[in-house]
Amino acid sequence: MLHTTASTLEEIALLREELSHKGQKLVLTNGVFDLLHVGHIRYLAEARALGDCLVVAINDDASTRSLKGPSRPIHRAENRAEMLLALRSVDRVVIFSEKHATRVIDAIRPHIYVKGGDYTPDTLVGEEKALMDKLGTEIRILSLSPGESTTATLERVTEAEKKENVATADTSQATPRIAILGSGTGSNARALLAAAAEGRLGAEVSVVVCDVPGAGILDIAEEYGVPTLVIDPKSKKRGHLSDEALQQLTDELTAIGVDLVVCAGFMRILREPLLSAFPERVLNLHPSLLPKYPGLNSAARALEAGDAETGCTVHLIDAGIDTGPILRQAHVPIFPDDTVDSLTARIHEAEHHIYPEVVADLLRSRAAATSHERA
Ligand code: GRF
16 A cells, blocks of 8 residues: 555554564664755665665654754655655655654664664764664664755755846846937937936937938937948838838847837838837837827927927827827927927927936836846
């Protein structure tokens, strides 16, 4: 019969009598057996080979704590018993509550008592030794497998944890990379590049992408020593990028390892496959208080409508035009003597302020969410 749970001392005492009648030998060993390792497996196999039945007496959880300290056992006694009983070499397990096994030895009266090589006959607990001498129990000390112990196992776990922490820290400390996409003068690109250079962005600008050769944004990128990429839209349609151009752009940004795509006056519509390659990571800046005045000439339209204020909006790009989730807005007053130029200049000022802030906040909250997920 296969045992999967611990036996009582009375059951083992009966078993010992049965074995004796058959001329067979009961082998007893004891310990905590908290973290099974190959040293245990070899030791128990060797112990079993000395007789006909191996009984392992394990300390209960309270006595383990008093022997090994408050952090042990890792596995509770019932589970330790179940694991040991799953081994071919172990016939029975008993759980005992004292630090030493004297009561167990007395009850079982094993033919052979086995201990590991960290003991010598002289270092065995005195009262255990005296009792076994009296019972005529044969004492055997088995050599242990070098380097295979519970302490060594715990050290390996600690080492592995340290390595894991270093790896995690490395990833979480990696500076996020952003790509700025623009078609024009690039005053917002300048604000973002300045913020990055001053360490206010929490990111490095890895590339500036532009669809208009010779545009001012390319000079600004050069001024900041940031690589540029001039893309061919491969489409004659205004505001459009061909499927091929979109795929190329997606591939380039992916190869660079871009974390965030930041549009700053990019006059072409971004769509698949780029949006799926950077889910919720493509930002746009629009010169109005969306959902008011999406599309082109927003400042002029606000002025013509006689609005008292307008502003700018940072939003995520979705499949629509200027429809994605709004991240932040800034309000800008419209004065009676404003022209399109004066109003545009005032909107720009607000844009230069909020865009770097939103990018930094977004990257910060994403980093916090990632480290939370890891924890
Ligand atoms: C900004 O007004 C922005 O809101 C819009 O395009 C303009 C870009 O200006 N999407 P700049 O090139 O950053 O100076």
